[in-house]
Amino acid sequence: MLRFIVRRLLWLPLTILLVTFIVYCAVRTGWHPEQTYKRANPRASQAKVAEYLKVNGLYKGFTGFVRGYFEWFWRFIQGPDHWPRSIKGRSLVYPPLRYAIFNTLRLAGISSLLGWGLGLSIGTIAARKPGSWFDSIANTGAFFLGAIPPFVSGVALQLIFAVELGWFPVAGIYPPGHQGFDLGLMAKHLVLPVTVVTIQVVSAYSRYMRASLLEVRSSDFVRTARAKGLSERAVLFRHGVRNALIPIVTVLAIDIGGLLGGLIITEAIFNYPGMGVYFIKAITNGDIPQLMPYLVITIISVLIFNLIADVSYAYLDPRIRLD
Amino acid sequence: MTDANSTPNARDASLVVDTELGVDDVEALNVATLTPLQMAWRRYWRHKAAAVSTVIMAFLLIVVLFAPLTARYGINEQVLKIEEGNNIFLSPRKLAWFGTDDIGHDMYSRLIWGIRTSLFIGVVSAILSVVIGTAAGALAGLYGGWFDDLMMRVTDIFLAFPFFVAVVVARAALGNIKWITDIVGEISSIKFIIFLFALFGWMGVARLVRGQVLALKEREFIEAARAVGAGNPRIIVTHLLPNSIGPILVALTLSVIGAIVAESTLAFFGLGPQPGADSTSLGKLVELSREGAKQGNWWLVVFPCGALVLLAICINFIGDGLRDAVDAKLDSVK
Numbered sequence: 001m002l003r004f005i006v007r008r009l010l011w012l013p014l015t016i017l018l019v020t021f022i023v024y025c026a027v028r029t030g031w032h033p034e035q036t037y038k039r040a041n042p043r044a045s046q047a048k049v050a051e052y053l054k055v056n057g058l059y060k061g062f063t064g065f066v067r068g069y070f071e072w073f074w075r076f077i078q079g080p081d082h083w084p085r086s087i088k089g090r091s092l093v094y095p096p097l098r099y100a101i102f103n104t105l106r107l108a109g110i111s112s113l114l115g116w117g118l119g120l121s122i123g124t125i126a127a128r129k130p131g132s133w134f135d136s137i138a139n140t141g142a143f144f145l146g147a148i149p150p151f152v153s154g155v156a157l158q159l160i161f162a163v164e165l166g167w168f169p170v171a172g173i174y175p176p177g178h179q180g181f182d183l184g185l186m187a188k189h190l191v192l193p194v195t196v197v198t199i200q201v202v203s204a205y206s207r208y209m210r211a212s213l214l215e216v217r218s219s220d221f222v223r224t225a226r227a228k229g230l231s232e233r234a235v236l237f238r239h240g241v242r243n244a245l246i247p248i249v250t251v252l253a254i255d256i257g258g259l260l261g262g263l264i265i266t267e268a269i270f271n272y273p274g275m276g277v278y279f280i281k282a283i284t285n286g287d288i289p290q291l292m293p294y295l296v297i298t299i300i301s302v303l304i305f306n307l308i309a310d311v312s313y314a315y316l317d318p319r320i321r322l323d
Numbered sequence: 324m325t326d327a328n329s330t331p332n333a334r335d336a337s338l339v340v341d342t343e344l345g346v347d348d349v350e351a352l353n354v355a356t357l358t359p360l361q362m363a364w365r366r367y368w369r370h371k372a373a374a375v376s377t378v379i380m381a382f383l384l385i386v387v388l389f390a391p392l393t394a395r396y397g398i399n400e401q402v403l404k405i406e407e408g409n410n411i412f413l414s415p416r417k418l419a420w421f422g423t424d425d426i427g428h429d430m431y432s433r434l435i436w437g438i439r440t441s442l443f444i445g446v447v448s449a450i451l452s453v454v455i456g457t458a459a460g461a462l463a464g465l466y467g468g469w470f471d472d473l474m475m476r477v478t479d480i481f482l483a484f485p486f487f488v489a490v491v492v493a494r495a496a497l498g499n500i501k502w503i504t505d506i507v508g509e510i511s512s513i514k515f516i517i518f519l520f521a522l523f524g525w526m527g528v529a530r531l532v533r534g535q536v537l538a539l540k541e542r543e544f545i546e547a548a549r550a551v552g553a554g555n556p557r558i559i560v561t562h563l564l565p566n567s568i569g570p571i572l573v574a575l576t577l578s579v580i581g582a583i584v585a586e587s588t589l590a591f592f593g594l595g596p597q598p599g600a601d602s603t604s605l606g607k608l609v610e611l612s613r614e615g616a617k618q619g620n621w622w623l624v625v626f627p628c629g630a631l632v633l634l635a636i637c638i639n640f641i642g643d644g645l646r647d648a649v650d651a652k653l654d655s656v657k
Contacts, residue, residue, distance in 0.1 A: 011476065019483050023492070030495030140372070143643070147635040149584045151591050152628045155613075159624075258485050265487070265588060280592070283491060295492070299483045306482060 004314065008307055016300060023295050024069045027288055033058040036286030040087045056084045056289060072292065084289040093290050097278065101297070103173060104267070104274035108259040111194045115201025116252070122202065123209025124241060130214060138206060146203030154196045154269040161192060168192050171271035193270045197263060208251060212244040219243075250313045257305025363569075363648040373644020376637035383634075387439045394432035395420070398603060415622050422622035424611060430626055433603055438630060441583050441605035444517055444596075449578040451521035456528025457571060461559050463529070464536030471533075478526045489523050490585070491594060511597040513604075516589070520582045528574050535567035569649025576642035580635050587631055605631055 037052050038044060044052075052058075057071035075082045080094030122142070126135040145153075162170040169175065173189050174182070216222060217240055225239045226232075264276030271277065275294065282290040357365070368374050386393045415422045421430035463474035484492075497503050497519070498510030508514035539545060540563070548558055564571075583605065589595040590606025591613065608627035615623025 011479075015476065015479060015483070019480055022480070026492050026496035029497075029499050030492060032499075143372075143639065144636060147580075147639045148632050149588065149635065151588055151609075152632060155624070155628070264485075265591075268592065279488065279491075283495070295488070298485065298488060302485065303479070303483050306479065 001314065005311055008310065012303065012307060015303060019299055019303070020073070020296050021069055023299065024072060024292065025065055027291055027295070028058070028065060028068070031283075031286035031288060031291075033286075033288060036288070037087050040285055040287070052087065058288070076293070076296065083293060086290050087287050088285060093293060097275075097290070097293055097297075100273060100275045100278040103272065104259075104263055104276070107190065107193055107197065107267070107272060107274060108263060110190065111197035112201060112256070112259065114194070115198045116205055118198070119202040119205025120209045120245075120248075122206040124213060124236075126206065127210045127213035127217065127244075128236065135210075139210065142203040142206045145199050146207070148199075150196055150200060150265050151269060153199060154193075154266055157192050157195060158269060173273055189272075193266050193272050196266045196269075205248070208248050209244060212247055213240055216240050216243045246313070246316045249316060250309045253305045253309035253312060257302040257309075366650075367644050367648035370640075370644035370647050372640045373647070376640035377644070379633070380637050380641065383438070383637075384442075387435060387442060390435050390439050394435045396429040396432040398428075398433065398436045400429070400432075414620075421626045422620070424623060425614070430608075430622060433608060434626055434630055437603045437605045437608045437627070438634070440513065440602055441586060441634075442579075444513060444520075444586050444604065445579040445581075445583040448517045448520035448524060448582040449575050451517065452524030452578055453528050453571060453575045455521060456525035456574075457532050457564070459525065460529035460532030460534075461536050461563060464533040465540060465555055465559060465563070474529070475533075478529055481523065481526050484523070486523060486585070487588070490519050490589065493522065494519055494594065513596045513602075516586060516596040517582075520585060524578055524582070528571065528578075531570055531574060532567060535570065536563050539563055539566055569645070572649070573642050573645045576638060576645060580638040580642075583634060583638075584631070605634075 033053060033056070034049060037049055041048070057068035059065070059068050072084075075084065080092075083093050085091060086093055122138050126132075126138045129135060158170060161167050168191050169189050174185055178185070221243075222235060222239050225235045230238070263274060264279060266272070267274045267276030268280055275298075278290070279294055281287075282294060421434060423429055424433070459474055459478075463471045481489075494510065494515075498515065504510065504515070507518040536559075545558060545562055548562055553561075586595055586604060587606040587609045590604070590610040593610065595606040595610060596604065597607070605627060608623075609631065612624040612627050615621075
C-alpha cells in the first residue's frame with residue numbers, strides 16, 4: 001500500500017512537468033503570440049510587440065519552446081505577482097482568475113452537494129425494492145434526464161423560466177452595475193445554472209448508487225448479516241450502503257477533479273463569470289498569459305484528484321491488489 | 324461469443340437433464356440448449372426500452388441512409404413556391420414540414436442530412452477510439468511490467484485534461500501544424516473532428532480492456548492456450564477479446580452518442596466542423612438554433628435539439644440493453 005502511494009506520488013511531479021510542457025507547446029502552437037497580440041492591440045508599436053514576446057519568453061523554434069517553458073515555469077512558481085500580464089491592457093492575470101475560481105467553486109459546490117445528496121438517497125431507496133414503482137420512476141427519470149445534453153437543458157430552462165416567465169434572471173451573477181455582496185440576489189441568479197448541473201449529477205449518481213447497492217445486496221456477506229438476525233435497516237446501512245459507496249468514492253474523486261474544467265457549457269449559457277467563461281474569453285483573445293495559469297491549475301487539480309481516486313479505492317477495498 | 328468450449332458441454336448437460344427430468348421444465352431446458360449468443364439476444368430484447376429504442380434507431384437509420392429519397396429537398400435546395408411569397412423563416416406547414424431557416428432551406432430535409440453526417444461522425448470516431456483503446460489496453464494488460472506502467476502513465480496524461488478543454492486546445496494547436504492537417508484534413512473538416520474525438524476518447528476503453536485482460540489472463544483456458552503453444556497475438560485475438568466483447572460493445576455504443584453530443588456542443592460554441600457547402604450536421608443546425616431562439620423562431624430550436632435528445636436517449640437505452648445482454652447473471656435472477 002505504502003509502496004504504491006509513494007510510487008504514484010513520485011510520478012505526480014513528473015507527470016505535472018510533462019503535461020504542463022505539452023500544454024505550453026500546444027498553446028504556443030495554437031495561438032500565434034505575435035498575431036494575437038497585434039489583434040488585441042492594433043496600434044502597438046514594433047517595440048511593444050518585441051517587449052511582449054521577450055517578457056513572456058515566446059522564443060521561436062524547438063529550443064525556444066524549451067527555454068520559454070522553463071522561464072515561464074520559473075515565473076509561475078514564484079507566485080501571482082510574477083506572472084506575465086494579460087495582453088489586453090497589461091492587466092494582472094491573478095485577480096480575475098481568482099474571482100472566476102471562486103465563482104465556479106460556488107456553483108460547483110452547491111450543485112454537487114445537492115446532487116450527491118439527492119442522487120445517493122434516490123439510488124438507495126430505489127435499490128431497496130428493485131422493480132417497485134419508485135424504482136422504475138427514478139431509474140427511467142434519471143435515464144431520460146441524464147441523456148439530455150447540458151446545453152440543451154440549459155437553453156431550455158433559460159428560455160422557459162427566464163425569458164418567457166421571467167421568474168429568474170437570464171444571465172450573470174449580479175445585474176449589470178451591481179456593487180458589493182448580496183446573498184439574495186446571487187441566489188436568484190444561481191437557481192437556473194445550479195439546476196442544470198444538479199440534474200446531471202443526480203441522474204448519474206442515483207444510477208451508480210442503485211447499481212452498486214444491488215450488486216452488494218446480492219453478495220454473501222449481506223446474506224450472512226441477514227442470517228445472523230440483523231434488522232433489514234441495519235443490513236442496509238451498516239453493510240449495504242457502506243460497501244456500495246466504495247466504487248462511488250472513486251467516481252466522486254474523479255468528478256471533483258474535473259469540475260473546475262467541466263462547467264464550461266453551463267457557465268457559458270448563463271454567462272456566469274466562472275472559469276468556463278474565463279477560458280472561453282482567453283481562447284477567443286488568444287491571451288497566452290491568461291490561458292496558461294487556467295490550464296495548469298485545471299490540470300493539476302484533475303491529476304491530484306485522479307490520484308486520490310486510485311489511492312482511496314485501494315484503501316477502502318483491501319481485496320484490490322496493487323502490484 | 325464467449326468461451327467456445329463451454330457450448331458443447333452445455334448441450335451435453337442439457338441432454339442429461341432432459342432424460343432425467345422429462346418435459347417438466349421446458350423453459351429451463353430451452354435456456355440450457357441456447358448458445359451464449361442466443362441467450363444474450365434474448366436478454367437484450369427482454370429490456371423493453373432498449374427494444375423500443377432499437378426499432379426507433381433502425382427506422383431512423385433507414386430514413387437517413389436513403390436520404391436522397393426520404394428528404395423532400397436537397398441540402399442546399401430552397402423551398403420555393405411563388406404563391407407563398409417570401410420563403411425565409413416560414414413556420415412549419417405543408418410546404419415545409421419543419422419550417423425553413425434564414426435562407427429558405429427546408430428544416431426537415433436539413434435535419435435528415437444533418438443526422439446523417441452526425442451519425443457518421445459518431446460511429447467512425449467511436450470505432451476509432453474503441454480500436455485504439457482496445458489495442459492499448461489489451462497489450463498493456465497482457466505484457467504487464469514496464470510496458471503496462473508506461474501505457475498507464477500515458478493514459479493518465481490524457482486523462483489530465485477535461486474533455487472539452489482538451490478538444491478546444493488540441494484543436495487550435497494541431498490545426499496549426501501543417502503535416503497533421505495534411506494527413507487528417509483542415510481544422511474545420513469532419514475528418515479533423517473525428518481525429519480529435521478519437522485522440523481523446525480511447526482512455527476509458529483502454530482502462531476497461533486492461534482490467535478485463537488482467538482478470539482473464541490468470542484463467543485456466545488462457546493457460547491451456549499457452550500450453551498448446553499459442554503466442555500473445557493469437558491469445559489476444561482468439562481468447563481475450565471475444566471474452567471481453569460485451570463491455571467493449573457497451574463502451575462503443577456510448578461513445579457514439581458521446582461524439583455526437585460533443586460535436587453539437589463544439590458547434591454551439593462556434594468551434595464545430597464546417598461540413599462545407601454541400602453538407603450539414605446536427606451541430607451546425609444547433610449552432611443556427613441559437614439565433615433562431617433569439618428571434619422567436621421556435622422550430623429552428625425545437626427540431627434539431629429534439630433530434631439530438633431523441634438520439635441520445637435511444638442510443639443510451641441501447642447501451643443499457645447491451646449491458647443487460649452481456650450480463651449472464653441476469654438469467655439466474657429471473
